[in-house]
Amino acid sequence: MRSFQEFGRLADVVGGEAALRLAGFAGAVSGRRVYVPIDGNSPHVLRRVMGAAGFTKLVATFGGQTIVIPGVQLxxxxxxxxxxxxxxxxxxxxxxxxxxxxxxxxxxxxxxxxxxxxxxxxxxxxxxxx
Structure with a gap:
């Protein structure tokens, strides 16, 4: 399982906007877990939240794994x-x-x-x- 303790590390993988959208969707509580699907073309909630480009990068790097999302309170x-x-x-x-x-x-x-x-x-x- 991949844990992003810092928002910047997630942004490095998927891009700033996609990371912000994902962390904002996950909420203020750090440590929310999500399974990243293997198929980057699937109609997944993460694709809708992050956008196609960010989701594709996430799947390419962590497809088939569970990641821990950093919390952000906006x-x-x-x-x-x-x-x-x-x-x-x-x-x-x-x-x-x-x-x-x-x-x-x-x-x-x-x-x-x-x-x-x-x-x-x-x-x-x-x-x-x-």
Missing amino acids: DSLRTAGRAHALLRQGLSRTAVAHALGVTVQRVHQLEMEFKDLNGDGFDDDDAEAV
């Missing part, structure tokens, strides 16, 4: 990113808190984490980000 990072985008669009802390289902205090904490940055390179007009 919810808090996603919330921070959405709060950042909404605040930059001019929404109030209260409106952001309501939109994200968090407290106004949490929005303020997130705002303070990014307060000292002069420019971040994000396009504030990107409605897809929120």
Whole structure:
């Protein structure tokens, strides 16, 4: 059984996006096990989650084996990113808190984490980000 203790090791095998999708699908708990099928063309849930290219690389390397997937928790990072985008669009802390289902205090904490940055390179007009 192959255990990926670090996310980067999985990314080295299947690519960054496919690894992120797999680890995100597996959830925040590290150590979730999954059997990798031998047939890379099979209609497997991993193919749907990772995409065809990542799945093919996974099968080529670990087909017929059980692997342990590293856990990643993305919810808090996603919330921070959405709060950042909404605040930059001019929404109030209260409106952001309501939109994200968090407290106004949490929005303020997130705002303070990014307060000292002069420019971040994000396009504030990107409605897809929120």
